[in-house]
Amino acid sequence: MKILHLAWVSALGLLLSLHSHALTAEQAFAMAAAEDNDARAAAINAAVLAPDAGGPTGRTAAYLQALADDAVRTAGGKAYVVQGDAASDPATGAAAKLPADAEEVVNNNYLRGVIESAQAALALSSSDVQQRRKAARQMAAEPDAARLPLIAKALAGESDEQVKALLGRARAASLLGSDDAAQRLQAVRQLAGLKTPETQLLLNQRLADETDPAVQKAIQAALPAIAESLAWGERLGAVFSGLSLGSVLLLAALGLAITYGLMGVINMAHGELIMIGAYATYLVQVLFQRWLPEALFGWYLVVAVPVAFAAAALVGAVLERGVIRFLYGRPLETLLATFGISLVLQQSVRSLFGAQNVGVENPAWMSGGVALLPNLTLPFNRIAIIAFAFAVLGAVAFMIARTRLGLFVRGVTQNRAMASCVGVNTARTDTYAFALGSGIAGLAGCALSQIGNVGPDLGQNYIVDSFLVVVLGGVGQLAGTVYAALGLGVLSKLLEGWTGAVLAKIAVLLFIVVFIQKRPQGIFALKGRSAEA
Structure with a gap:
């Protein structure tokens, strides 16, 4: 599932690079309402990464909240946000007529997790530092390689040290799943210095799947030091x-x-x-x-x-x-x-x-x-x-x-x-x-x-x-x-x-x-x- 998820993100990234404009909100919303779960997850990630995502107060955030509230219907390749008896176009916010054959968009637990992560990602551009800290804490707890570009962008413009530390942990945790052994080794060294229960769990999970001897050795050296610190x-x-x-x-x-x-x-x-x-x-x-x-x-x-x-x-x-x-x-x-x-x-x-x-x-x-x-x-x-x-x-x-x-x-x-x-x-x-x-x-x-x-x-x-x-x-x-x-x-x-x-x-x-x-x-x-x- 994760491999297919990353493949979709890569494909969308290539698509974006071939066109001179970013994925439009209307296209992202339509894909987010598709029947295929991996396509929806990829579209949500692409919409959040788009330059015109709009942050926590934009239309992307509003549409993600509608998805989380099960207030989205689809018909004819289009998505509609339904509030009570009224329907609207998620791309423009204008009132729209809901087709009679519109179907409800159903989210499973996997998609709800994707939506929550996307909402946290958008909150990183909030002007409220407490909201940014909460979002960064959630992203650090749920690392995802698809979020690396957004984390890099947020780190570049962040001034709060606590948010920076949380984003650094999220970046390192996300890099643990990289195909590059050098990046994984760098992530292990960074996580080893944090000495938190979350990093201990991440390193233990990585150790079970790690094949590179150098990375294995670094993880095995880091875990006892983390355990001793946590014991105190x-x-x-x-x-x-x-x-x-x-x-x-x-x-x-x-x-x-x-x-x-x-x-x-x-x-x-x-x-x-x-x-x-x-x-x-x-x-x-x-x-x-x-x-x-x-x-x-x-x-x-x-x-x-x-x-x-x-x-x-x-x-x-x-x-x-x-x-x-x-x-x-x-x-x-x-x-x-x-x-x-x-x-x-x-x-x-x-x-x-x-x-x-x-x-x-x-x-x-x-x-x-x-x-x-x-x-x-x-x-x-x-x-x-x-x-x-x-x-x-x-x-x-x-x-x-x-x-x-x-x-x-x-x-x-x-x-x-x-x-x-x-x-x-x-x-x-x-x-x-x-x-x-x-x-x-x-x-x-x-x-x-x-x-x-x-x-x-x-x-x-x-x-x-x-x-x-x-x-x-x-x-x-x-x-x-x-x-x-x-x-x-x-x-x-x-x-x-x-x-x-x-x-x-x-x-x-x-x-x-x-x-x-x-x-x-x-x-x-x-x-x-x-x-x-």
């Missing part, structure tokens, strides 16, 4: 993914570090408090979408943060005053009670929002990412969650260590009777502390809504890991929670690259079991009177 990107990507997972675990476990670590309450409904924060974020998004101008949508997440905290904190306060305060000092009973409450909360959410997941969109400023290496892109939403996790950690640490409420929480935790004797309202402090831990869980739900779907079972995916983080870090120790969350996140992602997700999870669990057996107090042990109590 994969390693750094695994570390970043681990930090991202660790920040999520940190947010999920911070609230538990207060309710369980400081208060001794085994709260099995902690995951549902995370879920409440996520649904609060969803409701704020819906409010912004329905009632506020579209320009303000990017700010919904800023409003959702305090709303998620307040919603989860309110539920936590009601839970503490209604159930938990009667069960202090009886951890197993709190476990059973909160487990039942978690089921009630899950079913309540299913009744209100349905059993299906709901989607929460990222604001525009959290979309995209930063490309550090060819195979390493750091998503903005993950970066934002890491920063948010540490901001929440700093706020919690400051509140516990420097505020009046933090002093009361620490006093009640260490010696409830003595704190009561000096005038601390222990019941109110318990409520505030539990509401604080619940509110932090709501913030975790707000963050989690930005990296996945929100559903009734959202919290169940994190409750076990949250308890593991708190126990591993040391009960009541915020610093231990940080080390445990980030350490488990990075360890899990590194092991996944070697063993797979399931075995990595088992390995992490075995590590925690062995560690707790050797050091039951966790990474950081309590010191002083609180450790003796």
